[in-house]
Amino acid sequence: MTVLSDQNKWFDRILAQAVTDLPGADLTWLQEKREQAKAEMLRLGKPTRKQEVWRYTSVDNLLKQEFESPTPDFSALQAGDIRDQIFFADDDCYRLVFANGRIVTDLSRTNGLEKEVSLGSLRASLGIESETIRSQILASSPSTHVFSELNAAAINDGLYLHVSANTKVSKPIEVIYLTLSLENQLVVQPRNLIVLDEGAEATLVEQYISTGDSVYFNNGVTDIKLAKDSKLTHAWFQDESHAAYHISNINLVQDSNSVYRNTSIALGGVWSRTDINASMKGEGAHCDINGLYTIGEKQLIDFHLNIEHLVPNTTSEEHFKGILYGKGRAVFDGRILVEKDAQLTNANLSNANLLLTRDAEVDTKPQLEIYADDVKCSHGTTIGQLDPDHIFYLRSRGISEVEARKMLSLGFANEVLMSCPTESMRTRIEAKIRAQLLSANTKP
Amino acid sequence: MLSIKNLQVAVEDKPILKGLNLEVKAGEIHAIMGPNGSGKSTLAHILAGRDGYEVTGGEVLYDGKDLFELETEERAHAGIFLAMQYPVELAGVNNTYFLKASLNAIRVARGEKELTSVEFMKLIKEKVKFVGMDEKFLKRNVNAGFSGGEKKRNEILQMALLEPKLALLDETDSGLDIDALRIVADGVNKLRSPDRAMVIVTHYQRLLDYIEPDFVHVLSDGKIIKSGDKSLALELEEKGYGWLTEESAA
Ligand SMILES: Nc1ncnc2c1ncn2[C@@H]1O[C@H](COP(=O)(O)OP(=O)(O)OP(=O)(O)O)[C@@H](O)[C@H]1O
Ligand SMILES: [Mg+2]
Numbered sequence: 001m002t003v004l005s006d007q008n009k010w011f012d013r014i015l016a017q018a019v020t021d022l023p024g025a026d027l028t029w030l031q032e033k034r035e036q037a038k039a040e041m042l043r044l045g046k047p048t049r050k051q052e053v054w055r056y057t058s059v060d061n062l063l064k065q066e067f068e069s070p071t072p073d074f075s076a077l078q079a080g081d082i083r084d085q086i087f088f089a090d091d092d093c094y095r096l097v098f099a100n101g102r103i104v105t106d107l108s109r110t111n112g113l114e115k116e117v118s119l120g121s122l123r124a125s126l127g128i129e130s131e132t133i134r135s136q137i138l139a140s141s142p143s144t145h146v147f148s149e150l151n152a153a154a155i156n157d158g159l160y161l162h163v164s165a166n167t168k169v170s171k172p173i174e175v176i177y178l179t180l181s182l183e184n185q186l187v188v189q190p191r192n193l194i195v196l197d198e199g200a201e202a203t204l205v206e207q208y209i210s211t212g213d214s215v216y217f218n219n220g221v222t223d224i225k226l227a228k229d230s231k232l233t234h235a236w237f238q239d240e241s242h243a244a245y246h247i248s249n250i251n252l253v254q255d256s257n258s259v260y261r262n263t264s265i266a267l268g269g270v271w272s273r274t275d276i277n278a279s280m281k282g283e284g285a286h287c288d289i290n291g292l293y294t295i296g297e298k299q300l301i302d303f304h305l306n307i308e309h310l311v312p313n314t315t316s317e318e319h320f321k322g323i324l325y326g327k328g329r330a331v332f333d334g335r336i337l338v339e340k341d342a343q344l345t346n347a348n349l350s351n352a353n354l355l356l357t358r359d360a361e362v363d364t365k366p367q368l369e370i371y372a373d374d375v376k377c378s379h380g381t382t383i384g385q386l387d388p389d390h391i392f393y394l395r396s397r398g399i400s401e402v403e404a405r406k407m408l409s410l411g412f413a414n415e416v417l418m419s420c421p422t423e424s425m426r427t428r429i430e431a432k433i434r435a436q437l438l439s440a441n442t443k444p
Numbered sequence: 445m446l447s448i449k450n451l452q453v454a455v456e457d458k459p460i461l462k463g464l465n466l467e468v469k470a471g472e473i474h475a476i477m478g479p480n481g482s483g484k485s486t487l488a489h490i491l492a493g494r495d496g497y498e499v500t501g502g503e504v505l506y507d508g509k510d511l512f513e514l515e516t517e518e519r520a521h522a523g524i525f526l527a528m529q530y531p532v533e534l535a536g537v538n539n540t541y542f543l544k545a546s547l548n549a550i551r552v553a554r555g556e557k558e559l560t561s562v563e564f565m566k567l568i569k570e571k572v573k574f575v576g577m578d579e580k581f582l583k584r585n586v587n588a589g590f591s592g593g594e595k596k597r598n599e600i601l602q603m604a605l606l607e608p609k610l611a612l613l614d615e616t617d618s619g620l621d622i623d624a625l626r627i628v629a630d631g632v633n634k635l636r637s638p639d640r641a642m643v644i645v646t647h648y649q650r651l652l653d654y655i656e657p658d659f660v661h662v663l664s665d666g667k668i669i670k671s672g673d674k675s676l677a678l679e680l681e682e683k684g685y686g687w688l689t690e691e692s693a694a
Contacts, residue, residue: 388495393532396492397546397602398520398553407537407545411585414536 008045010063011150014187015041017069018154023123029134030126030155037152044146053145056331056363057302062245062271067187067217070100079107081178081211085239087425088174088205094119095174101188102157116164117202119173122191125160132162136193140223140251145275148249151189151221158191158220163200165227172203172421179244181214192222196230196258203233203421208248208268210241217245224250226258228282233261233421237429240268242299248274254314256282263419264291265429266301267436273302280307280314287316292416294433296360297326305334305349309342316346321416322353323409324360325437332364336379340371349379354412356386356405356437406437445470445507445641446491446610452501453483453490453666460486462666463502468610471638475652475677476645478663479685484645485529487663488614492526493519506610520546521553523609527599527616529645534586539598542586543568547605571604574634576627592619600631607635613644617651629654649681664689 015038024030046063047054082097090109096119097107103121110119118129126133137155159175179188196202208218218240226232240246246269254260266272278287293301307316322330332351353362366379386408394404410417410430420426446468453461460483468474478484490497491504493516504511506522514522534542548558559567572579577597587595596616603611616628632642632655644655652660652674660676661668662685670676670688680688 387532389532390534392492392494392516393528393534394542394546395516396494396520396526396528397542397606398517398550399545400517400549401515403545403549407542408534411534411536414585 005045008042010046011041011146014067015150015153017067018156018187018189020069022154022156024126027126027130027134029138033137034153034155037149041146041149041153044149047146053304053333056333057273057300062217065185065215065217065245068184070102070186070188082107082176082209085176085207085209086174087207087422087428088172093172093174093205094169095176096120096159098157098159098175098177098190100179100186101190114167114169116167117169118160118162120160121157122155122160122193123157129160129162132195133160133193136195136223136225139225139253140221145249147219147247148221151191151219151249154189155191156189158193159206159222160193161202161204162195163197163202163230165197166199168201169203172205175204175206177206177208177218177220178210179208179216179218179240180210180212181216185215185217187217187219190218190220192220194222194224194232196226196232198227199229200227201231205235205237205421205425207237207239208246209239210244210268213241213243215243215245216241219247220249222248222250224252224260226252226254226260226285228255229257230255231259234263235421235425236262236264237425238264238266238268238272238274239432240272242268242270244269246272250274250276252276252278252287254278254280254282254285254287257284258282259285260287261419262287262289263416263421264289264303265416266291266293266303267295267432269301270298271300273304275304275306277306278308278316280309280316281311283311283313285314289316289318290416290419291318291320292322292413293320293330294323294413294436295328295330296324296436297328300329300331302331303333306337307335307347307349308337308339309345309347310339311341312343312345314342314345316348318349319415320351321413322351322362323356323413323433323437324353324362325356327357327359327361329360330362332362332366332381334365334379335367335369336377338368338370338372338375338377342372343374345372345375345377347375347377351381352412353381353383354386354409355383356409402438406434409437410434446643447505448502449504450502451490451504452499453486454498454500455486455496459500460497460666461490464663464667466661466668468641468643470641472658473632473636473642473644473655475657475660476643476663477647477660477677477680479689482663483666484663485614488526488529488612488643488645491519491612492516492524517549518553520606521550524612525603525606525608525610526612527596527603527614529614529618531587531595531599533588533590535588537586539584539586540568540582543582543602543605546602550606568605571601574604575601575631576623577601593621593624596620597624597627600628603635604631609640611635611640611642613642615645615647617646617648625651626654649677652677662688
């Protein structure tokens with residue numbers, strides 16, 4: 001018998017909570033996957049700051065919290081609770097709503113969906129598309145990230161999207177993950193799976209939100225598989241409660257000539273970490289990630305990109321911007337790997353940070369690891385403040401200092417906001433950032 | 445309207461304005477000329493409320509009140525406008541959005557109703573036409589990638605839109621082609637009225653062919669060393685500043 005350290009006990013406790021009511025008791029491969037993940041989780045144990053990927057981010061506060069799994073019958077959610085959060089008019093999208101980890105059918109709408117598209121909860125799809133799910137979950141890249149093992153050890157529910165070959169999903173798919181702790185601090189572990197077959201096309205807009213400022217822990221894993229010539233536009237918006245802990249692990253695998261366009265925007269959480277791991281395995285694949293984080297008082301946000309160019313002729317653009325105020329802290333760790341065979345790779349990585357206050361802090365670490373000789377790669381980072389002459393210009397036109405600082409900050413974020421797949425999403429997020437900057441301490 | 449008495453201003457302990465006097469009455473146009481580095485932009489900036497200057501002496505009254513009591517934006521609300529010598533580029537800030545925010549901020553401060561988007565678009569399109577700009581500049585970010593002359597036109601557009609009571613133009617004519625120069629002059633002349641005033645900083649008498657100033661002043665080494673009517677500008681064009689600086693040193 002293994003003797004667990006105190007820290008490992010935390011993982012074990014969370015897991016013990018989560019393993020009740022799991023689907024797929026009859027699926028051996030799934031049981032085995034969960035078992036392996038559990039063993040791996042206990043082997044990896046608590047991340048320490050001696051590990052490079054956790055160097056700037058302590059998990060101590062998270063591990064001080066206790067969390068319970070939600071009861072499956074959580075149904076207190078009303079349409080009104082999400083109305084202010086949705087980006088699309090009902091008729092303009094398909095929508096799935098998950099509340100505390102489980103799908104809320106009443107608020108979801110998939111009528112009119114092309115018959116070549118499967119869209120629903122992973123739980124419900126297990127019985128129907130067992131084979132696709134099996135192969136994708138088993139192929140999910142083994143990670144060195146203990147939290148993704150914790151997720152895998154209790155694979156339960158999440159988004160399942162499968163678009164058949166040469167099918168274009170006619171409307172954007174909006175997925176809302178709402179978490180809300182009522183009496184006890186909850187942990188939810190969405191397990192999302194997105195598969196686009198050859199030549200398929202879709203737009204996916206995901207939002208992680210809450211309706212209050214409760215403490216909870218979202219520990220999600222999203223696997224995305226893009227077959228040859230497929231195209232996914234993916235907006236990812238993290239607007240959790242400012243007391244919540246959030247982890248997202250996004251694993252992307254791209255076949256030849258597939259195109260992945262991602263806009264990632266994070267505003268919420270007291271502590272959050274997002275990893276985007278992209279594996280470009282087919283020639284001609286292109287990946288484009290535009291990110292923005294806007295955080296302040298007592299928030300920490302950590303973005304890790306790991307973009308792997310494994311074959312010749314692939315391209316990627318990763319551009320992240322950060323606006324920090326109050327005592328906000330950000331970590332940006334962007335790595336581009338170009339393997340020996342990956343000639344003619346073109347990859348550009350940038351991270352620009354705007355510090356609105358003296359107490360805000362950012363650790364940014366872009367890295368290029370290049371083993372091929374005929375490539376075009378670049379990386380760059382900046383950390384700066386607002387230019388007093390820009391503020392003066394606006395004030396001399398009658399605009400208040402607070403408004404001027406807000407306008408310039410949003411101007412800084414503009415490029416990323418413009419990459420939102422829809423206008424309604426852009427204006428709503430812009431309004432949220434404005435409200436956040438207005439209520440916050442943004443004075444130097 | 446504007447009364448500057450013995451104004452002394454320093455930047456980082458270095459005196460720049462060294463006892464400057466200037467009276468501007470409603471309805472008047474004043475031109476200020478003078479050698480590079482003499483303090484013309486410093487004067488314009490201190491009037492508009494730019495940070496980084498220390499007033500070490502003297503006073504400035506605007507409509508009888510201490511100008512330095514007003515915050516930068518409050519001066520704009522009170523009708524002061526500075527067309528800058530070097531307009532800044534604002535990345536990601538849409539020009540239309542900025543122009544509307546500016547006009548509405550001033551209107552609200554004055555207790556007037558904000559213009560709706562529709563009302564504003566109608567107004568701004570008239571103004572754009574008036575200053576001979578292409579409407580596409582409205583869609584771009586403020587001054588971003590504008591040529592030197594385009595930036596100056598954008599300043600004049602703002603002046604035409606905000607209709608200030610006291611307009612300060614700091615070398616708005618520099619870098620303009622002949623047509624644009626005329627537009628600037630038209631803009632100024634159109635704004636000219638008995639209850640408005642203008643202070644125009646320029647190096648060239650050419651602009652003054654189009655805008656007839658009531659007074660011409662020479663600013664040198666932080667002081668106004670000579671004032672006259674428009675004929676002074678012609679004289680300066682001919683003789684330069686040497687004779688004056690010698691005269692004032694003597
Ligand atoms: N921030 C600063 N730090 C140091 N010196 C300054 C600063 N700002 C202005 N000065 C100095 O003050 C003096 C006056 O500058 P100002 O820009 O007012 O001149 P100007 O008359 O407008 O010149 P120009 O005709 O070239 O535009 C110059 O010597 C300039 O170098
Ligand atoms: Mg100057």
